[in-house]
Amino acid sequence: QVQLQESGPGLVKPSETLSLTCTVSGGSVSSATYYWSWIRQPPGRGLEWIGYIYYGGRATSNPSLRSRVTISLDASKNQFSLKLTSVTAADTAVYYCGRMDVWGQGTTVTVSS
Amino acid sequence: DVVMTQSPLSLAVTLGQSASISCTSSQSLVYSDGNTFLNWFQQRPGQSPRRLLYKVSNRDSGVPDRFSGTGSGTDFTLKISRVEAEDVGVYYCMQGTHWPWTFGQGTKLEIK
Numbered sequence: 001q002v003q004l005q006e007s008g009p010g011l012v013k014p015s016e017t018l019s020l021t022c023t024v025s026g027g028s029v030s031s032a033t034y035y036w037s038w039i040r041q042p043p044g045r046g047l048e049w050i051g052y053i054y055y056g057g058r059a060t061s062n063p064s065l066r067s068r069v070t071i072s073l074d075a076s077k078n079q080f081s082l083k084l085t086s087v088t089a090a091d092t093a094v095y096y097c098g099r100m101d102v103w104g105q106g107t108t109v110t111v112s113s
Numbered sequence: 114d115v116v117m118t119q120s121p122l123s124l125a126v127t128l129g130q131s132a133s134i135s136c137t138s139s140q141s142l143v144y145s146d147g148n149t150f151l152n153w154f155q156q157r158p159g160q161s162p163r164r165l166l167y168k169v170s171n172r173d174s175g176v177p178d179r180f181s182g183t184g185s186g187t188d189f190t191l192k193i194s195r196v197e198a199e200d201v202g203v204y205y206c207m208q209g210t211h212w213p214w215t216f217g218q219g220t221k222l223e224i225k
Contacts (some may be wrong), residue, residue: 039162047154047162047205047216062213064114096161100152100209101173103161 001085004097004104012091012111018084022097022104030079031057032061036080040093050095053080058085087111117217120221125225128136132193134220136206141186143210150209153182153191154216157202157203165204198224 008020010090023034029036051061053071068084075093084091094106116139124131128134142149164173166182169189179194193200201224206217 046219047207049216050216060212064213098161101164101167103163106161 001040001104002099002102004094004099004102006097006104006107008107008109009021010108010110011052012087013087013113014111015086017081017092018109018111020082020095020097020109022080022082024080028075029073029080030075032056035083036073036097037099038082039103040095040096041106042090043091044092048093050084114213115142115208115211115215117215119204119217119220121137121220122218122219123223125223126193126196127225128198129195132196132200132222134191134204134206135207136189136191136217137186138187138189138208140211142208145188149185151182151184152207152209154205154207155182155202156205156219157199158196160202162205173183180192181203193222194220196224 003025005023012018032055035052035054038050039047041047051069051071053059053073059071061070068085073080073098094108096106097104118137120135124132142151149169151169154162155165156162165176165180171184181192183190203219203221205219
């Protein structure tokens with residue numbers, strides 16, 4: 001059974017870069033069948049799709065995040081990653097990695113000085 | 114962006130009764146290949162989202178047949194028959210037809 005686990009700093013300073021990694025077990029990120037995705041949920045609010053990547057394809061990110069998002073995939077480590085630059089308090093959220101039918105447990109990222 | 118509008122935003126149901134959640138999209142969700150990429154997610158308190166249904170009415174593995182989905186075009190419904198205590202949480206519709214994929218605001222289901 002596929003499992004995903006997010007990892008990364010829980011606290012990021014304003015204007016800095018948020019970096020998260022998703023480690024996949026029980027499945028392969030090299031499968032072109034799936035869109036490996038990131039979504040987030042600000043405190044007490046709903047869900048927002050950040051972007052996705054699939055093996056052999058390029059990443060696609062939500063236009064609302066403009067050019068701040070980079071999603072990459074490392075097949076040798078069976079991981080994919082998210083970088084979000086120039087963060088503000090509005091980026092404080094629980095970040096989830098997943099592939100639509102399976103999601104990680106989420107990691108809380110707080111943007112604060 | 115496609116706006117997904119759910120109603121009601123909260124719902125209190127007696128155990129064993131049924132619940133229905135409506136979801137309306139601002140554009141048709143029929144993709145160029147004929148598929149309709151409308152999903153339903155459940156988020157139990159303190160947990161990550163879990164997809165229940167995909168392409169309107171297809172249940173994911175392990176999802177009880179108490180959960181069913183109907184609809185087409187811009188109007189969709191999630192029905193939960195014989196509500197159980199474990200169904201408490203927030204339900205989201207989500208469209209995967211138009212990028213960026215978008216979620217509804219969520220419907221909070223409680224037990225009366």
